[in-house]
Amino acid sequence: MVEPSSSPQDAFQAETPAQKRALSYSNTIYQLFVSVMNEKLPADRIVGEYFRTHKKHGSKDRRVIRESLFALFRWWGWLKKIHTSEQQDTSWFACLSLVAELEAHKWPQFSDAWREFANQSPEFNLSPATQALVSVSDRCAYLNQQFANISFCDTELLPEWFWLLAEVDNSDKQAIIEAMCSRPPIWGRAQTITQQQLIASLANDEITAVANEYFDDAVSLGHKSVNFNAITAYQRGELEIQDLGSQVIGQICAPKADEKWWDTCSGAGGKTLQLRSLMLRQGSSAQGSIVSSDIRRKPLEELTKRAKRAGFNGITTAPWKSEALPVNANAFDGVLVDAPCSCTGTWRRNPDMRWLDDQSVVTDKHALQLDILTRSANAVKSQGQLVYATCSLSPIENEQVVNAFLAANTEFELQTLTHPFTGEQTQMLSIWPHEADTDGMFVAKMKKH
Numbered sequence: 001m002v003e004p005s006s007s008p009q010d011a012f013q014a015e016t017p018a019q020k021r022a023l024s025y026s027n028t029i030y031q032l033f034v035s036v037m038n039e040k041l042p043a044d045r046i047v048g049e050y051f052r053t054h055k056k057h058g059s060k061d062r063r064v065i066r067e068s069l070f071a072l073f074r075w076w077g078w079l080k081k082i083h084t085s086e087q088q089d090t091s092w093f094a095c096l097s098l099v100a101e102l103e104a105h106k107w108p109q110f111s112d113a114w115r116e117f118a119n120q121s122p123e124f125n126l127s128p129a130t131q132a133l134v135s136v137s138d139r140c141a142y143l144n145q146q147f148a149n150i151s152f153c154d155t156e157l158l159p160e161w162f163w164l165l166a167e168v169d170n171s172d173k174q175a176i177i178e179a180m181c182s183r184p185p186i187w188g189r190a191q192t193i194t195q196q197q198l199i200a201s202l203a204n205d206e207i208t209a210v211a212n213e214y215f216d217d218a219v220s221l222g223h224k225s226v227n228f229n230a231i232t233a234y235q236r237g238e239l240e241i242q243d244l245g246s247q248v249i250g251q252i253c254a255p256k257a258d259e260k261w262w263d264t265c266s267g268a269g270g271k272t273l274q275l276r277s278l279m280l281r282q283g284s285s286a287q288g289s290i291v292s293s294d295i296r297r298k299p300l301e302e303l304t305k306r307a308k309r310a311g312f313n314g315i316t317t318a319p320w321k322s323e324a325l326p327v328n329a330n331a332f333d334g335v336l337v338d339a340p341c342s343c344t345g346t347w348r349r350n351p352d353m354r355w356l357d358d359q360s361v362v363t364d365k366h367a368l369q370l371d372i373l374t375r376s377a378n379a380v381k382s383q384g385q386l387v388y389a390t391c392s393l394s395p396i397e398n399e400q401v402v403n404a405f406l407a408a409n410t411e412f413e414l415q416t417l418t419h420p421f422t423g424e425q426t427q428m429l430s431i432w433p434h435e436a437d438t439d440g441m442f443v444a445k446m447k448k449h
């Protein structure tokens, strides 16, 4: 258990206004860091709650606090070798100044102050980077040069158990580390209007969107945080935020305009909306329909709101109330099982999760995933499709679930898929984050005889 230490104001003398603010930021970042680590709750949630209840912070403050905190988690695999105490001491200030260097943060007055506090200890003699740190290897070299007694290597940026459970090809390792230590852009999806109409509408709201080369309804919205509630296209349901990797799932389902689909783990309906949008793009009078289910009711209510915002008909909800199917058996042309999983594929957006979870997060859901897939499969009609997806990068939650299912359900046969980004043919498809700057995803498609 990490204890919040007393305020560093007691131990470190701040002489300039910048040093005073640097100490105050440090205090807040430390409290948030300790809360995330101790409560094992997503940093996003803890930070959101903190800013809701501490209105005194302006937008610049929020930026320094948020970016520094997330950077600490992104580089924690290295920084934990430096900050081994449970105090806001010189090693903590060393970490704050280092993340500002590693991510080229644009607040030198604070990172200089943090470095000065760190260098009060004879243990540290930190200096700023003398050239741009572009790659993870550049950053690793910078750290190795700053610390004579500690050695750092790239693979430490992800927990050891990830490497054991993800089965990454050696040739892909470096690219995966690079991707996992950077943020993907915000990806959007056009619905009810075309990609170009969406780009024009966003431009009116001073947002630059770039057409995606793989899917004609996908756009990249860059890295800037945006209040989408104030954006016209979003208010009209013409824009949904959906990672490009997640969009692969709907594209693999490829529902026809008049088909009946069941989204068995729909959550708030990211993929339900995509499926309906894909149907309607084939003709505005698409006769198809989608039933969306989840064990949680709240997300289903959110889904209903989002469908209304887009003016989508043809979507109904049917919550799971027991083990029994909430829909008719043998009734659907397509069934999508977007199963609960470890979410290791979303670590780029939530860098804290790689240090909060342990390997049980990957191993403990296999039975549940197989059970949901097996029960959901009863709803597929003859010649219908069954799609299994996760945002996990581990075969335990992916290939092993599908193989166990196929062994026990011989009326289902795996379909060959084309990787949308590489063009490769494959039996089961893993989307790796470095391939197209996305979250990681897995999908397999089966056909019922």
Ligand SMILES: C[S@@+](CC[C@H](N)C(=O)[O-])C[C@H]1O[C@@H](n2cnc3c(N)ncnc32)[C@H](O)[C@@H]1O
Pocket: 264, 265, 266, 267, 268, 269, 270, 271, 272, 293, 294, 295, 296, 299, 320, 338, 339, 340, 341, 372
């Ligand atoms: C990966 S998330 C779904 C994300 C959603 N499809 C989307 O695109 O936004 C998995 C969902 O499965 C639901 N879930 C968990 N256990 C379940 C179960 N036994 N049966 C059905 N759904 C379950 C969770 O509530 C969660 O919403």
